[in-house]
Amino acid sequence: MTEEMVTVPNKLGIHARPAALIVRAAVEFDCDIWVKSPADKVNAKSIMGVMTLAASGGTAVTVSADGKEEREAVDAVVEIIKSGFGEEMI
């Protein structure tokens, strides 16, 4: 199990388009990946799940993975969140 915490850096937070980008990064890996907010923990490969987090800009979320290439998977998802999805930053 690998975990890493990251703050959502873009203004609008994880809305539909960022959620789609996270899922796109996550489905590349065979391991289980989750994104966790203090309230909820969802499958990073489910677009509806990631949207349900309603993680606004500035929220700290934890990305975790378990299984094959878990480190790479966490890095990939964290990186996409850190990038701010190419949107306006806070």
Next chain:
Amino acid sequence: MQDRYPDPETFSVGVLYKCLGKRLSLDNITDTRGYDRMVVSPDISRPGLCLSGYTYKFMHDRIQIFGDTEIALLNQLSQSERITAVANVYDFPVVCSIVTKGLSPPDELVSAARKTDTALFLSPEDTTPLIHELTDFLGEVFASHVSLHGTLVDVYGEGLLVMGRSAIGKSEAVLGLVERGHRLVADDLVRVRRAVNRLIGTGDSLIGFHMEIRGIGFVSIAELFGVGATKELQSVDLVVRLLDADIVDEADRSGLEEKHMTIMGVDVPMVEIPVLPGRNITLLLEVAAMMNIQAKDTGCTSAERLNRKLIARMGRKRLRDKYDGRDGNCSQ
């Protein structure tokens, strides 16, 4: 390709009569004289000015419409003046003429048409509606067009142009739509014309409403499902591309990204559907059509509406957290 409109290359007065004779109640009083003249313009002309002697810029290569004005002008002239007036027009190689409103043409007009081997038609229809009908038809004939490889089907009034490589299952999917009560316009080969900013699709008159289904052969949709299952003309409102699942980019799962296909300079919304074993493509096509109708009615897609709701929820949550003294991290 032969289609439901005549080819502009061979569009003669005879062809015009064959196509519109009934619709415009044309009475042909010059027999087949001038039937081989070519109709070269989608426009019509009112020859009033030319009759009165002003022949500069007279559009003789258009269909001449003799309405109330023209006939009244001729009738108030003396016979010799009338001969001159008619000659002003018929000295030019006019395409053909139509006398509207059930008016009786002066003898001089009829004999000038006969002498110059030009077709003269009479119609009981009023001038303006006749001109509208005629120019609509001519506009369609002369509109630029392309032939596309795809299947056009009317789903709840929405024209779906289904495209994709051969054997991906376009015809089967559309057959499913027809079975559900939607209407086939053209299979395999769709002729698309541009009418101002709209695209109008139609099929080939030889192929008619046949579909070629692998393993079964040619299926006559009109005979098998009845005339209600077919449609002659349909606007192209949505392009659906069926793609092999392995080449589809996972980029857009949300439907937020709007795709378009440009056909003859007109942007048509497009959706791409990956074809996987077990997917019900017919159902997906129907849903795509319904979503396109809804998007047009409401001005935004369901993905956009959902996203707006989500962003609003995040905004409310942020406010609540601020008052709770927590920074960002929160519960519902």
